[in-house]
Amino acid sequence: MENLKARTFEIRQDILDTIVNCKAGHIGGDFSVTDILATLYFKQMNIDPQNPRDPNRDRMILSKGHSVEALYSVLANRGFFPRADLKTVSAYCSKYIGHPTNKVAGIEMNSGSLGHGLSVSVGMALAAKMDKASYRVYVVIGDGELAEGSVWEGMMAGAHYKLDNLCAVVDRNGLQISGTTEDVMSHENLDERWASFGWHVIHAVGNDTDSLDAAFETAKTVKGMPTVIIADTIKGYGVSFMENSVPWHHKVPSADEYIKATAELSARRSAAL
Amino acid sequence: MNTIHNRQVINDVLVEKAKTDKDIVVLCSDSRGSASLSEYAKVHPDQFVETGIAEQNIVSIAAGLAACGKKCFVASPACFLSTRSMEQAKVDVAYSNTNVKLIGISGGVSYGALGMTHHSTNDIATLGSIPNMRIYFPSDRHQTKALMENLLQDNRPAYIRVGRNPVEDIYSEDNTPFVMDKATLVHEGSDITIIAAGEMVLPAQQAAFSLESRGIKCRVLDMYCIKPLDTQAVLKAAEETKAIIVIEEHVAIGGLGSMVSQFVCANHPTKVISLCLPDEPVIAGKSPEVFAYYGLTADNLVKTALELLG
Numbered sequence: 215m216e217n218l219k220a221r222t223f224e225i226r227q228d229i230l231d232t233i234v235n236c237k238a239g240h241i242g243g244d245f246s247v248t249d250i251l252a253t254l255y256f257k258q259m260n261i262d263p264q265n266p267r268d269p270n271r272d273r274m275i276l277s278k279g280h281s282v283e284a285l286y287s288v289l290a291n292r293g294f295f296p297r298a299d300l301k302t303v304s305a306y307c308s309k310y311i312g313h314p315t316n317k318v319a320g321i322e323m324n325s326g327s328l329g330h331g332l333s334v335s336v337g338m339a340l341a342a343k344m345d346k347a348s349y350r351v352y353v354v355i356g357d358g359e360l361a362e363g364s365v366w367e368g369m370m371a372g373a374h375y376k377l378d379n380l381c382a383v384v385d386r387n388g389l390q391i392s393g394t395t396e397d398v399m400s401h402e403n404l405d406e407r408w409a410s411f412g413w414h415v416i417h418a419v420g421n422d423t424d425s426l427d428a429a430f431e432t433a434k435t436v437k438g439m440p441t442v443i444i445a446d447t448i449k450g451y452g453v454s455f456m457e458n459s460v461p462w463h464h465k466v467p468s469a470d471e472y473i474k475a476t477a478e479l480s481a482r483r484s485a486a487l
Numbered sequence: 488m489n490t491i492h493n494r495q496v497i498n499d500v501l502v503e504k505a506k507t508d509k510d511i512v513v514l515c516s517d518s519r520g521s522a523s524l525s526e527y528a529k530v531h532p533d534q535f536v537e538t539g540i541a542e543q544n545i546v547s548i549a550a551g552l553a554a555c556g557k558k559c560f561v562a563s564p565a566c567f568l569s570t571r572s573m574e575q576a577k578v579d580v581a582y583s584n585t586n587v588k589l590i591g592i593s594g595g596v597s598y599g600a601l602g603m604t605h606h607s608t609n610d611i612a613t614l615g616s617i618p619n620m621r622i623y624f625p626s627d628r629h630q631t632k633a634l635m636e637n638l639l640q641d642n643r644p645a646y647i648r649v650g651r652n653p654v655e656d657i658y659s660e661d662n663t664p665f666v667m668d669k670a671t672l673v674h675e676g677s678d679i680t681i682i683a684a685g686e687m688v689l690p691a692q693q694a695a696f697s698l699e700s701r702g703i704k705c706r707v708l709d710m711y712c713i714k715p716l717d718t719q720a721v722l723k724a725a726e727e728t729k730a731i732i733v734i735e736e737h738v739a740i741g742g743l744g745s746m747v748s749q750f751v752c753a754n755h756p757t758k759v760i761s762l763c764l765p766d767e768p769v770i771a772g773k774s775p776e777v778f779a780y781y782g783l784t785a786d787n788l789v790k791t792a793l794e795l796l797g
Contacts, residue, residue: 269556316583323554324583327574333544334579337551340536344512344557364575367544374539 218423221291222252223483226452227476228287228300234472236304238312242462244284246387246420246447247354251276251288253426254352263293266319272349273322273338277331278356278385279313280464285321286310294320329362331355332382336371339380339440350434354383358390361399366411372440373412380440381433382413385420387449391463404444413442420445453478489656493631493649494523494562494592500635501560505531508639512536512557516545521651522562522592542572546589550579553586558639565591565607565648566598569614576646581619586642589614590649594624595686595736596764596778597651600771607648608764612741614646615714621645622714624685629658630711633665650686650736652774657688657709670717676704679792680724680731682747684710686774687734687783694788705792716746718754725755730795734762734783760791 225248233239251274255261259272276285283303290297295318302308309317313326323334335353342349359365372380384404392398401407405415414436418429426445433441449463450456453475467475505511505527514536519528528535536552538545542563549559561568568576568591580587591607598605615622623638623645625631631649638645657673658664664671673688674695683691688709695705706728708720724731731751733744744761751759762782770780778784 273555323550323585324578327578329543330547330575330579333547333575334551334554336544337548337553338555339551340548341552341555341557344533344552345555364543364547367538367541368547371538371541371544371548 217487218252218256219486220483221256222249222423223452223479223486225252225287225291227479228290228297229283230467230472230475230479232283232287232300232303234467235301237466238304239283239466240280240464242389242449242456242459242464243278243281243356243385243387245451245453245456246449247278247281247385248284248288249421249423250354250383250385250426250445251284253423253430255288255292257423257427258430259352260349263320266294270347270349272352273335274352274354275323275331275335276314276325276354278328278354278359279325282312282314285314289318289320328356328359329364332365332368333371335380335382336368336375336377339372339377340375342379343377349379351380352383354385357384357386357388357395357401358398360384360401369408369411369413376438377440378437381430382440382442384442384444385447386444387447389449389458389460389463393460408442412439414439416441416443418443418445420447421451452482489628490653491628492523492651492653493625493628496628496631497590497635497649498523498527500632502527502530504639505534508558509534510556510558512552512559514538514545514549514559514561516540516542516563518563518592521564522590524562542567543575546572546575546587547579549587550575550583550585554583558642559587560590561587562590562592564605565594565610566605569607569610573613576614576620577617580644581617584619585644587644588638589646591646592649593651594648595650596769596774599773599777603768606769608736608738608769609741610646610648611713611737611743616741619644623647623711624713625649625711626685626688626709627654627657629656629660629663630665630671630709633663634711637667648685650774654686655689657692668712668715668717670712670720671709672706673709674705674707676706677728678704679796680706680708680728681788682708682710682721682724682731682733682743683735684713684743685736687736690783690785690788691734693785694792697785697789698792703792703796710743713743713746716750718750721747721750722754725751725757730758730760732760732762732788732791732795734788736783737763738766739763740766758795760795762787762791
């Protein structure tokens with residue numbers, strides 16, 4: 215297995231290039247979720263980029279769809295489509311629009327409106343149970359997204375149907391567009407909330423692929439209930455001046471910032487190697 | 488007097504088809520009784536999903552099931568399905584193009600005196616305005632059966648509204664002319680046209696008989712396929728008859744009348760009158776009383792036709 219940690223900084227460079235190129239995107243959330251997606255697509259999920267519609271594939275729903283640049287970059291690096299396609303993200307008539315679309319190989323469902331993914335993934339996990347199929351279903355949710363009531367409807371249903379083939383990941387970076395999640399709408403006792411709804415709760419260091427990998431392995435052993443991994447992440451992870459910074463939710467780097475960010479990502483990649 | 492309501496027919500079709508098609512899944516939101524799907528749930532427990540009272544959840548779960556190859560039928564009160572879960576219908580069903588059929592039960596003013604919370608007099612406007620969402624209002628039990636059998640053959644999103652009460656037969660066991668997405672000609676005529684859907688087809692048919700006795704030939708189109716609208720039939724009506732009356736259990740804005748008017752206005756300007764529900768909460772009453780109060784009746788159709796024809 216190649217050095218995944220180093221790879222995550224190459225993926226971040228693709229994200230940075232994409233956002234600078236199309237002059238739009240959600241770089242903070244992209245960088246916080248990169249390691250979660252990389253761990254899923256490079257280590258955990260049973261997927262074949264050459265056969266993206268394989269009925270037995272594992273499924274992943276990016277419920278926090280605004281982190282689409284991270285998803286596109288991970289899929290391109292994993293071989294679902296050429297990395298050169300990233301240059302067309304959000305371009306005129308491009309299929310690579312600013313939120314996940316199932317017109318792109320490797321993407322299961324259209325998303326972008328928050329609060330849908332968990333319920334959709336419940337449906338997918340139910341289908342697997344009905345078909346006695348062995349695939350697993352993953353859904354990545356933002357912590358700000360937890361304010362959407364529909365998430366809690368999905369949470370009830372996942373536990374009610376004992377979907378142990380379902381694993382949710384909360385990208386717990388603690389920030390959203392207006393400030394900290396705790397100021398905007400607090401999520402105190404988040405573990406207890408999920409646990410009281412009937413979910414097995416695991417914590418992971420959300421920007422550490424080894425920690426995430428271990429958490430996903432543990433989730434596979436949990437029977438009779440779904441698992442949630444609370445991934446404690448840093449928004450903007452990988453570039454110091456973007457980390458834990460509210461404005462970098464969706465700011466586009468200037469030419470100067472681009473150079474600095476590229477240098478930092480390169481240094482982090484070297485350190486990981 | 489027919490006592491079999493359209494929702495019962497939906498149950499019967501699904502119970503039968505699910506015996507051989509293991510991909511059929513029916514979902515209810517604590518609504519299996521009111522949807523007449525208790526039998527289905529009993530016969531096919533492995534192809535039935537209960538979500539509790541959670542209309543957003545039910546539509547997203549259905550979309551997830553459908554994305555994994557299931558043919559999903561969500562049965563929930565039309566009032567909630569068409570508004571509470573509108574965004575899930577838009578994003579997870581229509582936009583993601585999943586094989587989910589949304590069945591709005593107790594549609595229109597079926598719930599009578601229960602108030603505006605329980606009326607779905609704007610479902611054409613809400614769900615019909617969503618790209619890639621089809622809208623069907625079957626009239627009687629025979630047409631409901633034919634529609635269901637056709638919908639089982641495709642894998643695209645659709646919304647189907649049925650009322651709560653049995654509707655008198657328009658068609659019969661051995662005579663149910665049905666072509667998918669084509670209006671059914673219920674009564675031939677060359678003087679004036681009535682376009683109706685759902686429970687309004689019956690008064691339209693009665694009005695045509697009444698007008699016939701006065702020597703007026705009234706065409707009646709059962710426009711069960713509200714979207715895609717059978718524009719060919721509308722154009723012919725505009726060309727061949729002197730005026731069009733649309734009667735619908737829906738408000739004026741964004742309803743069948745507005746769709747017909749828009750098309751006729753652009754393609755063959757002809758007078759179009761819309762008999763519909765008002766832009767305000769409707770009165771308390773059983774649905775026939777509500778229809779009578781607002782003129783959604785055969786008598787008012789006759790009166791309107793006579794006025795239009797001078």
